[in-house]
Amino acid sequence: MSANGATLVANNIHKAFGDHEVLKGVSLSVQRGEVVTLIGASGSGKSTFLRCLNLLEMPQQGELAIGAHRFAFGKGPRAPKDAQLAQLRENVGMVFQHFNLFPHMSVLANVTEGPRQVKGMARTEADALGRDLLAKVGLADKADAFPSRLSGGQKQRVAIARALAMKPEVMLFDEPTSALDPELVGEVLSVIRNLAAEGMTMVLVTHEMTFAADVSTRVGFMNGGIMAEIGTPEETIRQPRSERLKAFLSRFHETH
């Protein structure tokens, strides 16, 4: 595993909720600096797979390696300890569909919470880092505001800054623009685009096909709990092989 020098290797990930098998052996290997987008119908398992990559969902079978963090799942291996999970997540940032900002903290405190509480960074240093990151996502003037005062797009940009504050090796985005009003989608996508340009390793789940085609090094199509097709955007989105992917993409062109 990971012999090819990949930053992230997920191998044969299985996950079921009760009797419902959501992931039926999904594998993905991501090189440093790659941007991999996962597309697929709702219920195809793409969000669940993404959540398995920072172990917010615990796979029942398979292996995961991100940087130096290695996990094996199943009946044999022991369940990872709380501390191991926390260490993995320090290195894997995640941005949620519904932002999940801490509403009782200022924007700056949201961003500095991780560095201060998890890494034990001093306040002045964390504040400086936080202000830098807020400037980077275009929200330098909102540092002292509370999340309730922000628009959806601003909230999501704060959430991105919060994840970046941990200096993760990999960033995961779970439908980061799905909860946004259409006119606010662009500002969030442009922040993600800048991250891609800086060489951040990212895995995204999104329904923004044009964006996916534009920013991704590879696009994976998930269907029925498996990675049905994966390749360059050119291959997956412009020249889909399977009928299912063709049907999925054509539905998209109709509605968008």
Added chain:
Amino acid sequence: MYVWEFAALKPYWGLIGQGLLVTLFYTVTTVVAGLLIGLVVGILRTTAPRWVSVPLRLYIEVFRCTPLLVQLVWMYYALPVLIGVDMSPAMACFVALSLYAGSFYAEIFRGGIEAVDTGQWEAGRAIGMRRGKIFRRIVLPQATQVMIPSFINQTIMQLKNTSLVSVVAVGDLLYQGSVITATSYKPLEVYTIVAVLYFVVLFPLTLVADQIETRMGAHR
């Protein structure tokens, strides 16, 4: 027309003051103890396995579904016999009032904790925070905000409920009132003063509660 004679109570002011202090003492101590019980029980009810949470549920329901007066009397007369320990009236009252308050506070805590969106837990986990830290820094502060109005209500009830300790001859405000009545033969004046004193202590508390509620509303 009844002629009020509050002046007749002059010799008893000291006693009334003493009674008020006992009432306040019982309120403060049993609220603090009740909050501690409630916090622990409330947290365990949301996180602990069934063999812990089911007995806790039983505790809560027993204390919520029996009258406090019955609990006080039972603690004083029955419990000492059962466990073979002498319990002073003061101790019995403290135990009963604390457990009673704890059962209500526990439900308030549980409700508040469960009202916090699971996305908050996930956001904390996603930046590498551990369970305990997420609970203390992310979930509990938000839960507390939701709980404050219920807390204040319950605390007001608790102060009023302390009047029941007079039944087992603990010298609270109401008990002193009845003692004074027996010697002064002025029940109207005495019990009016007692009522006014309860009101004077509690009414400002409700104002504070209102203010906190409005302020919190403005935050959302």
